[in-house]
Amino acid sequence: MTSKLESLNQWVAEVAHLTRPAAIHWCDGSDAEHAALIARMEADGTLVRLNEATHPGSWLHRSHPDDVARVEHLTFVCTTEREDAGPNNHWMAPDAAHAKMDALFDGCMQGRTLYVIPYCMGPIDSPLSRCGVEITDSPYVVANMRIMTRMGAPALARIEREGTFVKGLHSTGELDPERRFIMHFPEELTIKSYGSGYGGNALLGKKCHALRIASWQARQEGWLAEHMLILGIETPQGQTHYIAAAFPSACGKTNLAMLIPPEGYRRAGWKVWTVGDDICWMRPGADGRLYAINPEAGFFGVAPGTSAKSNPNALASVQANTIFTNVGVTADNQPWWEGIDNGLAPALDWRGEPFDPATRPAAHPNARFTVSARQCPSYSPMAEDPQGVPISAIVFGGRRASLVPLVFQARDWTHGVLVGAAMGSETTAAATGAVGVMRRDPMAMKPFCGYNFADYFAHWLSFDRPGARLPAVFHVNWFRKGDDGKFLWPGFGDNLRVLEWIIGRVQGTAGAVETPIGHLPAEADLNLEGVALSDEARAKLFGLDHAGWQAEFASIGRDLEDYGPRLPEALRQEQQRIARALAA
Ligand code: GTP
Numbered sequence: 345m346t347s348k349l350e351s352l353n354q355w356v357a358e359v360a361h362l363t364r365p366a367a368i369h370w371c372d373g374s375d376a377e378h379a380a381l382i383a384r385m386e387a388d389g390t391l392v393r394l395n396e397a398t399h400p401g402s403w404l405h406r407s408h409p410d411d412v413a414r415v416e417h418l419t420f421v422c423t424t425e426r427e428d429a430g431p432n433n434h435w436m437a438p439d440a441a442h443a444k445m446d447a448l449f450d451g452c453m454q455g456r457t458l459y460v461i462p463y464c465m466g467p468i469d470s471p472l473s474r475c476g477v478e479i480t481d482s483p484y485v486v487a488n489m490r491i492m493t494r495m496g497a498p499a500l501a502r503i504e505r506e507g508t509f510v511k512g513l514h515s516t517g518e519l520d521p522e523r524r525f526i527m528h529f530p531e532e533l534t535i536k537s538y539g540s541g542y543g544g545n546a547l548l549g550k551k552c553h554a555l556r557i558a559s560w561q562a563r564q565e566g567w568l569a570e571h572m573l574i575l576g577i578e579t580p581q582g583q584t585h586y587i588a589a590a591f592p593s594a595c596g597k598t599n600l601a602m603l604i605p606p607e608g609y610r611r612a613g614w615k616v617w618t619v620g621d622d623i624c625w626m627r628p629g630a631d632g633r634l635y636a637i638n639p640e641a642g643f644f645g646v647a648p649g650t651s652a653k654s655n656p657n658a659l660a661s662v663q664a665n666t667i668f669t670n671v672g673v674t675a676d677n678q679p680w681w682e683g684i685d686n687g688l689a690p691a692l693d694w695r696g697e698p699f700d701p702a703t704r705p706a707a708h709p710n711a712r713f714t715v716s717a718r719q720c721p722s723y724s725p726m727a728e729d730p731q732g733v734p735i736s737a738i739v740f741g742g743r744r745a746s747l748v749p750l751v752f753q754a755r756d757w758t759h760g761v762l763v764g765a766a767m768g769s770e771t772t773a774a775a776t777g778a779v780g781v782m783r784r785d786p787m788a789m790k791p792f793c794g795y796n797f798a799d800y801f802a803h804w805l806s807f808d809r810p811g812a813r814l815p816a817v818f819h820v821n822w823f824r825k826g827d828d829g830k831f832l833w834p835g836f837g838d839n840l841r842v843l844e845w846i847i848g849r850v851q852g853t854a855g856a857v858e859t860p861i862g863h864l865p866a867e868a869d870l871n872l873e874g875v876a877l878s879d880e881a882r883a884k885l886f887g888l889d890h891a892g893w894q895a896e897f898a899s900i901g902r903d904l905e906d907y908g909p910r911l912p913e914a915l916r917q918e919q920q921r922i923a924r925a926l927a928a
Pocket residue numbers: 591592593594595596597598599600621622644645646649654774822823831834835836839
């Protein structure tokens with residue numbers, strides 16, 4: 345009994361009765377606690393110390409080889425009514441799901457320590473923040489939660505004050521892929537996760553709480569929980585504009601959030617500030633604008649491809665006090681991954697075996713780093729502001745090798761919601777399954793929306809009401825390819841050129857051409873100074889493939905019908921209006 349909150353004590357006692365741990369530890373988040381946990385994990389091999397001289401305080405964790413990514417086919421939303429989970433989620437009746445999970449949890453912590461982790465998603469003193477408690481038998485989870493959330497005594501104090509919290513129960517179990525489930529009970533604000541130690545499945549504050557459960561809470565309480573980065577762009581005039589952007593997993597959120605301006609922009613005085621790289625909670629303020637917080641306190645970023653060239657801020661962030669999961673190591677124990685481009689070579693691969701390029705890459709393609717946001721050189725001082733930051737623009741985007749131009753702007757909020765609902769992207773290594781297949785991923789929330797997408801679209805539409813001063817909505821595509829299969833747009837730092845146009849549109853200073861799919865910049869509307877683009881690139885990045893878009897809108901119309909009668913009529917009409925305009 346360590347809390348003043350009886351309901352919390354009672355839940356911990358019930359879980360302990362079921363799982364039968366050898367010991368119970370309430371996490372206070374202190375340095376001493378952290379040091380003891382790390383020492384224990386070093387002793388049993390869960391963590392391997394990295395080179396202290398080059399990477400002080402940093403550790404390598406090698407996960408079970410079958411446990412390296414989120415498992416969407418084993419992730420369930422368990423609502424009383426099946427329709428409330430929607431066609432976008434796997435569903436199980438709550439009673440059946442509890443019975444299934446409790447059978448797995450029965451006695452599963454014997455010989456292990458049960459950790460109670462009170463945590464707060466968002467600044468501890470923010471009205472936009474929400475709290476949870478994760479019970480886990482994994483010290484690796486505790487160490488990661490300490491970086492990714494505000495964890496420990498201050499969170500517990502807030503939970504005791506508020507009396508409500510999201511309950512997350514996790515056990516790594518036997519890591520048997522046949523006995524692995526991630527279950528969400530949004531009506532009970534409860535998560536049960538068994539059989540995986542991987543981040544997205546095991547760090548319950550992140551995808552499970554901050555997206556699936558929070559999206560449900562947000563709908564009831566009138567806010568939005570989104571799979572979005574948040575960044576601030578400071579202009580040479582000293583104004584800072586905040587943008588939230590939703591891209592599917594491994595499509596460049598962390599990269600964009602930490603963007604380094606191209607040389608010319610830097611000299612002119614442009615700066616980019618990172619507020620968040622993965623999750624955004626936003627809610628209308630008294631002035632009608634949407635205010636956003638990053639509910640997380642750290643970054644759980646994809647390591648492969650991160651280099652001094654592609655993402656110098658991320659690379660600088662992970663020089664110390666970082667947990668690396670499933671990367672390779674050099675002969676002198678420095679972390680190494682494909683694309684790090686640092687002149688070193690891997691000695692061991694992510695499974696700890698001698699590196700052999702014929703066998704497997706040195707790092708798993710979904711290898712990750714966990715690091716405190718405070719270590720990021722571009723971390724925005726406003727990220728800790730309890731009021732959040734006002735959002736000027738919302739940007740949707742995905743990996744589209746063909747058809748979709750570099751950037752376009754939605755005409756209004758309803759059109760913007762359709763642009764989000766119709767988002768498509770080619771799949772990546774962030775989830776298990778085939779890579780490179782185009783699928784619809786509305787608002788990049790397909791794996792994360794905790795309720796029926798039709799209701800979710802209706803919730804989005806509901807923000808357009810008297811007094812609202814909503815952000816402008818855009819769509820970007822950094823991944824358009826030429827006939828030779830190469831990317832046509834340089835991307836990364838040069839994406840600031842697109843963001844500048846977006847800010848210009850919001851301020852009414854940048855030009856655009858009106859088309860049926862929205863406002864597109866003419867080439868001259870973007871600052872392309874110093875960017876070498878072929879004629880093919882210019883045509884494909886800024887042009888509109890009429891026939892291609894007609895086919896796309898027919899496909900969007902068919903996909904929207906999957907949501908059945910719950911689909912908001914306004915969205916269907918918007919799709920039909922644009923389809924007609926394309927046919928004219
Ligand atoms: P999650 O953290 O899984 O939600 O994904 P994320 O959206 O943060 O993805 P991340 O930033 O880690 O994306 C990494 C991948 O996107 C790498 O393959 C990068 O090379 C690629 N990428 C990021 N920005 C760009 C860009 O501007 N152009 C191109 N071509 N690739 C990019």
